[in-house]
Amino acid sequence: MKIVVCAKQVAMLGDEVEFTDDGRSVDPDYLDFALNEWDTFATEEALQIRERLGGEGEVVVVTAGDDNAEEAMRRCLAMGADRGLRISIDEIADRDPISIARALAQVIEKEQPDLVFCGVQSADSVQATTGVALAELLGLPRVAVVRKLDYDHDAKKACVSRELEGGLIDVVEVDTPAVLTIQTGINEPRYATLRAIKQAEQKEIDVVEAGDLGEPAASMRRMFVPAKGEGAEMLNGSPEAVAQRIAEIVKERLA
Amino acid sequence: MAGVLVVAEHLRGQVRPVTLELVTAAKDVGGPVTVLVIAKDPSALTGQVDVAGVDEIVTVAVEAEEFENDVYQAALEAVIAERQPDAVLLGFTVNSMDFAPAVATKLGLGYASDVFAVSPEGGSLVAQRSYYGAKVNAELEFPGKDCVMLLLRPTSWAPAEGSGSANVTELAAPAVESHARHVDFEEVPQGDVDITTAEFLLSIGRGVGEKDAIGQFEELADRMGATLSVSRPIVDAGWMTNARQVGQSGKTVKPKVYLALGISGAVQHLAGMKTAGTIIAVNTDPEAAIFNVAHYGAVADLFEVADELEK
Ligand SMILES: Cc1cc2nc3c(=O)[nH]c(=O)nc-3n(C[C@H](O)[C@H](O)[C@H](O)COP(=O)(O)OP(=O)(O)OC[C@H]3O[C@@H](n4cnc5c(N)ncnc54)[C@H](O)[C@@H]3O)c2cc1C
Numbered sequence: 001m002k003i004v005v006c007a008k009q010v011a012m013l014g015d016e017v018e019f020t021d022d023g024r025s026v027d028p029d030y031l032d033f034a035l036n037e038w039d040t041f042a043t044e045e046a047l048q049i050r051e052r053l054g055g056e057g058e059v060v061v062v063t064a065g066d067d068n069a070e071e072a073m074r075r076c077l078a079m080g081a082d083r084g085l086r087i088s089i090d091e092i093a094d095r096d097p098i099s100i101a102r103a104l105a106q107v108i109e110k111e112q113p114d115l116v117f118c119g120v121q122s123a124d125s126v127q128a129t130t131g132v133a134l135a136e137l138l139g140l141p142r143v144a145v146v147r148k149l150d151y152d153h154d155a156k157k158a159c160v161s162r163e164l165e166g167g168l169i170d171v172v173e174v175d176t177p178a179v180l181t182i183q184t185g186i187n188e189p190r191y192a193t194l195r196a197i198k199q200a201e202q203k204e205i206d207v208v209e210a211g212d213l214g215e216p217a218a219s220m221r222r223m224f225v226p227a228k229g230e231g232a233e234m235l236n237g238s239p240e241a242v243a244q245r246i247a248e249i250v251k252e253r254l255a
Numbered sequence: 256m257a258g259v260l261v262v263a264e265h266l267r268g269q270v271r272p273v274t275l276e277l278v279t280a281a282k283d284v285g286g287p288v289t290v291l292v293i294a295k296d297p298s299a300l301t302g303q304v305d306v307a308g309v310d311e312i313v314t315v316a317v318e319a320e321e322f323e324n325d326v327y328q329a330a331l332e333a334v335i336a337e338r339q340p341d342a343v344l345l346g347f348t349v350n351s352m353d354f355a356p357a358v359a360t361k362l363g364l365g366y367a368s369d370v371f372a373v374s375p376e377g378g379s380l381v382a383q384r385s386y387y388g389a390k391v392n393a394e395l396e397f398p399g400k401d402c403v404m405l406l407l408r409p410t411s412w413a414p415a416e417g418s419g420s421a422n423v424t425e426l427a428a429p430a431v432e433s434h435a436r437h438v439d440f441e442e443v444p445q446g447d448v449d450i451t452t453a454e455f456l457l458s459i460g461r462g463v464g465e466k467d468a469i470g471q472f473e474e475l476a477d478r479m480g481a482t483l484s485v486s487r488p489i490v491d492a493g494w495m496t497n498a499r500q501v502g503q504s505g506k507t508v509k510p511k512v513y514l515a516l517g518i519s520g521a522v523q524h525l526a527g528m529k530t531a532g533t534i535i536a537v538n539t540d541p542e543a544a545i546f547n548v549a550h551y552g553a554v555a556d557l558f559e560v561a562d563e564l565e566k
């Protein structure tokens with residue numbers, strides 16, 4: 001039994017930003033990096049399935065990115081994934097999600113997994129696209145936005161709950177191997193112990209060069225800081241002054 | 256055809272509001288507007304999408320009772336092949352996420368999701384979407400693409416109104432094997448409170464940090480005469496039931512006052528509260544997206560403000 005988890009290193013902006021000279025991306029000096037929140041849930045789900053099946057099988061983490069992106073993968077390895085695969089691509093932020101899916105498909109195809117997990121979306125670019133594009137490229141069934149998963153390895157089927165708008169659950173039976181995009185709240189991601197983090201340093205990460213990513217589905221023209229519309233009226237001063245103004249506004253509006 | 260193909264979204268016999276927003280957006284793209292209805296019984300739905308601005312309605316009658324991704328994918332691909340639209344518009348919704356990227360990948364379309372503005376420029380399209388927690392916006396182009404698929408952010412366009420008189424064309428459904436089959440719907444449990452009727456919501460997000468902090472805000476809500484609501488991470492962590500969750504996968508609320516403490520303002524959260532009467536936000540990050548929709552904002556530590564509000 002083999003589960004592939006796609007994990008992305010996402011970028012976060014603080015309260016300042018500068019763009020690169022071509023105006024098409026954010027200067028990396030202004031970014032902090034972390035493992036995408038959705039991918040921690042995907043990793044946990046893979047680990048739990050393996051535990052339920054008696055610990056047999058392998059959980060492989062795949063990322064497309066530069067060597068800095070290995071940090072995110074190490075987090076998954078520290079949680080308990082067995083090995084990592086990095087597809088070497090610089091500036092993933094410049095790529096459209098379908099191109100990223102092509103890069104992922106090239107290596108995942110060779111792994112012949114029973115299940116492939118992606119997150120529903122990446123926090124920095126909110127595409128919600130990569131997983132289902134990947135399924136198409138792999139020729140596999142898929143289900144997006146999975147909040148509950150019941151996998152029957154022997155029957156090659158899974159019963160999943162998709163979470164629709166308003167929280168309505170769409171119960172779906174899917175044939176496996178399949179690609180599932182995992183929603184937050186499906187489980188409680190474990191914390192990696194210090195020891196596990198140390199051990200993860202020793203786990204193997206293979207690096208492969210990306211093949212042909214095909215024609216991009218979109219190209220970035222420019223990035224910019226959105227013009228502040230009306231904007232909020234800012235309440236300044238001490239916490240006491242702020243609280244007092246808030247209390248006044250509430251009282252006035254409820255009257 | 257050239258022109259715009261709008262894919263209608265519906266659930267249990269009702270066309271979803273985003274569909275009529277797509278019709279309005281189609282006018283920003285330009286050209287004749289065709290609405291595609293894929294359903295077991297499309298005739299029950301065509302009336303709901305026959306609004307002013309729609310030139311034609313195309314239906315595909317499929318066997319599946321409810322949405323199934325393989326069925327929708329095959330139907331949409333067949334209609335795109337037959338009609339050759341310049342643009343295909345869908346809502347950025349959970350069902351679209353389940354099949355639209357596969358269609359774009361297979362047909363090699365231009366593609367962008369969570370788009371909130373679109374304009375034609377010299378014969379091609381420019382779409383806007385955001386990055387990094389909505390702190391940065393971007394314009395995307397689709398060079399060399401004859402057809403562009405866009406998943407549009409709900410509530411970014413006004414719904415199209417007025418009755419229409421579009422012709423209905425029926426197209427045959429392609430044969431397809433469904434690998435992800437709908438079994439059932441499970442309703443959202445009722446829960447212990449109804450946050451949708453509250454006049455004053457005190458809403459807390461991940462900024463509260465830990466479970467032990469929740470009690471303090473329950474008390475504060477009581478003291479202020481507010482109902483406590485939360486963002487999704489609080490529910491995911493099991494600290495509150497989803498009856499109190501505001502947002503796309505929770506409740507849509509419109510209280511007189513929405514006081515948000517430690518909520519960043521992710522698009523799926525804003526979807527549930529941006530029409531509140533007065534929005535007040537407290538966040539340590541001066542660039543948090545919540546300030547873009549708030550009427551009043553304070554860059555401050557929520558605990559310090561909460562301590563003062565308790566007095
Ligand atoms: C399909 C789908 C559906 C979704 N549905 C929903 C939904 O219904 N509702 C929902 O809320 N989300 C939903 N989400 C999740 C959404 O994308 C965000 O992840 C979520 O809204 C973030 O919640 P948050 O703002 O509480 O947390 P974060 O984004 O982590 O923000 C926490 C904020 O707290 C601030 N902060 C930290 N410490 C302090 C302090 N001491 N004082 C003041 N401020 C502080 C930080 O600056 C930050 O802005 C959905 C996602 C998907 C993919």
Ligand SMILES: Nc1ncnc2c1ncn2[C@@H]1O[C@H](COP(=O)(O)O)[C@@H](O)[C@H]1O
Nearest residue numbers: 006008064118119121122127128129130
């Ligand atoms: N560069 C990447 N490397 C590995 N997985 C990725 C990458 N980009 C996206 N993904 C996967 O696709 C999911 C959805 O991302 P997106 O489509 O970008 O919103 C993520 O949660 C990951 O599982």
